[in-house]
Amino acid sequence: xxxxxxxIKPDAVQNGHAGAILAHIQKAGFKxxxxxxxxxxxxQAQRFYEVHAQRPFYGELTEFMSSGPSVVLALxxxxxxxxxxxxxxxTDPAEAADGTIRKRFAESKGRNAVHGSDSDENxxxxxxxxxxxTELVG
Ligand code: IDP
Ligand code: MG
Numbered sequence: 001x002x003x004x005x006x007x008i009k010p011d012a013v014q015n016g017h018a019g020a021i022l023a024h025i026q027k028a029g030f031k032x033x034x035x036x037x038x039x040x041x042x043x044q045a046q047r048f049y050e051v052h053a054q055r056p057f058y059g060e061l062t063e064f065m066s067s068g069p070s071v072v073l074a075l076x077x078x079x080x081x082x083x084x085x086x087x088x089x090x091t092d093p094a095e096a097a098d099g100t101i102r103k104r105f106a107e108s109k110g111r112n113a114v115h116g117s118d119s120d121e122n123x124x125x126x127x128x129x130x131x132x133x134t135e136l137v138g
Contacts, residue, residue, distance in 0.1 A: 005126035007115035034074035
């Protein structure tokens with residue numbers, strides 16, 4: 001079993017899709033190890049997406065991610081990182097496969113409903129960014 005980190009982003013929470021996305025997560029076979037509703041601050045968004053600091057969309061991205069409440073999740077499954085990337089689909093919903101979360105719920109390449117870690121190493125860093133060990137179930 002391995003872990004990944006997910007965010008139901010502000011657009012999806014604002015649009016009332018958090019429940020449907022959680023249902024999708026459970027139907028796909030992930031175990032939820034941690035979950036909370038939080039409004040990401042601008043400094044948190046800037047640190048979380050630091051790898052994209054030089055990209056032209058960094059300002060738009062950090063403003064969006066701090067614009068309203070998100071649901072942050074630690075998920076467990078076999079091959080959790082790849083399984084979750086497959087479940088959410090491509091970054092741009094126009095390129096996301098049918099049946100993926102981004103195909104169903106994303107508004108645009110920027111406002112794309114969910115986040116997913118891109119490696120096991122980053123999954124652990126991102127889980128620790130948002131959760132204390134005591135906030136996760138075994
Ligand atoms: P990912 O979320 O699919 O891993 P990344 O390339 O890591 O995609 O980009 C992080 C986030 O930055 C995306 O999920 C999206 O919200 C935003 N983003 C990426 N590319 C663009 C863009 O071209 N315009 C606006 N926002 C973007
Ligand atoms: Mg990424």
